[in-house]
Amino acid sequence: MSALLDTRDTGATPTPPRPPGAAHPPRRVGQRVWGEVWRLLASLLLGALLLVVSFGLSIDAGADDSDLRLGGTLVADVAMGLVALALLPFRRLAPLPIAVILGLAGGFSAFAAPAAFLVLVSISTRRRWFEIGMTVAAWLTSLTLVEIFGLHFMLSPSSPGDALLALLVGAVLVFAGVAIGVSIGNRRELVASLRERANLVVEEQNLRIAHAREHERTLIAREMHDVLGHRLSLIAMHSGVLRYRTDLDAADRADTVAIVHDTTRLALGDLREVLGVLRSPGDSFDPPANAPQPSxxxxxxxxxxxxxxxxxxxxxxxxxxxxxxxxxxxxxxxxxxxxxxxxxxxxxxxxxxxxxxxxxxxxxxxxxxxxxxxxxxxxxxxxxxxxxxxxxxxxxxxxxxxxxxxxxxxxxxxxxxx
The missing domain is CATH 3.30.565.10 (Histidine kinase-like ATPase, C-terminal domain)
Known part of the structure; x- marks a missing residue:
């Protein structure tokens, strides 16, 4: 019940509904900055780790390749990774172009793969299947060019079996990223829907409370209407005595005038209470001194x-x-x-x-x-x-x-x- 009484001051306002696939509600600046920072750090560290592992495996697999080819591969991989990290914070400004660009880079560059994967998950949260399809196509194209045709910066191509296995693993990871993103988008929509429903319930309860208070104030005003009517009837009666009883002596006339004066003052107090009750909640008013009602x-x-x-x-x-x-x-x-x-x-x-x-x-x-x-x-x-x-x-x-x-x-x- 205490919560019920306190609801009047909450001032709760329902959140307007958002269409499916819309971005989640804006966060504070500090939260947004921290969110971008940890994503960049995670992509940087994981990308560096993948780069070291991938380059080590490339050296073993391409022992006949020259140092120039290996160096060119490393420089190109790092360059694409840096581009991916630079584009990562802007993924919401141009979702589809950045997702396609990083999807193409993710298959070629180990350093760019983590950032590209985050963008894949991010665009999948929007649950717009054209965008998801274009991004997945970019990923599969780059993976196919690298693993099947061996276009990995002129390094020696992998064996057909290893290439097919690598392509299959890459495709599984891509579709896993899509599934994660769609799941996050569904959860955001569910949370937004529940929040909207909760706000609607609060608003409805506030309206019911306001209606109950208005009803109670109306009942109180009706009581005071009876009180005021009683006062006015007394005033009318005694003023009628003063008008028609010309035989009253000075003392009786003074007493009657005093009664009319006192009753008028009390009626004004009753009128103030009626007006005070009918004012909006929270306004104060001065209660009258007396009232012929249950005591x-x-x-x-x-x-x-x-x-x-x-x-x-x-x-x-x-x-x-x-x-x-x-x-x-x-x-x-x-x-x-x-x-x-x-x-x-x-x-x-x-x-x-x-x-x-x-x-x-x-x-x-x-x-x-x-x-x-x-x-x-x-x-x-x-x-x-x-x-x-x-x-x-x-x-x-x-x-x-x-x-x-x-x-x-x-x-x-x-x-x-x-």
Whole structure:
């Protein structure tokens, strides 16, 4: 319930939906920079390792090749690797051209292969099959030229068996990269979909809470409408006396004028409360001094109507302002209704403690029913929202907690002395 009450201030805004294959949400600058740095470092280190291993194997396989050919192969391999590393950070600016270029380079250059593989995975996350097909074709073309036709910078070609095996392994790695990229893209879309659904749920809950609060404010405004009508009827009655009773002596006329004056002042206070209740949540207003509605004195009969409810009042109820008393009565009434709904047949205790000039505290505690819930699944827990709205309308607070098998609602209302 505390989470339910806190939802009003979250200001949650749903994230607009993204089309399938769209890039994941923007990250902070530091995260983007670090992401590029570790990819570059990983490609550099792994590419250097592959270059050393590949060059060593090339020396063994091409023992008859001249030093010029070996040196040319090494220089070309390193040059293509550096180009691949330079293009890697720009893979999102021109995905398809960079993926095709690095796909062609990845088959020829061991140093460029890790960076080209990362670009292959990256473009596969977009799940656009034309782009994936073009990139895979570039990879397979370069692998075929190297392994089948021996175009590896004029080194001696491999034997047919070794070449076919190398081509098969390369193709498996290429399709594995595609599978990894597509899987990452699917996961991103799923996460985005779940995030969007969660935001929609939050927005819907916020709308339901706002509707419940508006409904509660409307009910309070209706109560104050009755109060205001009562005041105005008194004013009309006594002003009518002043108009038609010409036989009143000075003392009676002065008393009647005083009654009209006091009642008018109280009616203005009631009107301020009505307008305050109808304002947007969070606005404060000054409560009036009195109101002919259920008061704290009526709580005793309300509690005694519940067979298993007990009441303890440690406060001078006669000194409590009528507005505070009326809201206290409604709060206790709602708490008893919730207890009867969620924990039927369980004992309920109502403690009312307060001091004039400080605050009035209402504590309603009920034992939980076996397997019971503290929130009504059918009603959405809006009774508790109404309690919180009433408390906030007077500048008070409301809290709900469940501990040691008991459900406790604690409401604190200000207790003005005048």
């Amino acid at each position: 704290l004195d009526d709580v005793a009969s309300l509690v005694h109507a519940e067979p298993l409810a007990t009441l303890t009042i440690t406060a001078e109820t006669l000194e409590i302002p009528a507005t505070v008393g009326r809201h206290a009565y409604r709060i206790v009434q709602e708490c008893l209704t919730n207890a009867r709904k969620h924990a039927p047949g369980q004992p309920v205790t109502v403690d009312i403690i307060g001091t004039a000039g400080e605050s009035l505290t209402i504590v309603v505690r009920n034992t939980l029913a076996p397997g019971g819930s503290t929130v009504d699944e059918s009603g959405g827990g809006f009774g508790l929202v109404g309690i919180d709205e009433r408390a906030r309308s007077l500048g008070g607070t409301a809290s709900v907690e469940t501990h040691a098998g008991a459900h406790t609602v604690t409401v604190t209302l200000p207790w003005p002395t005048s």
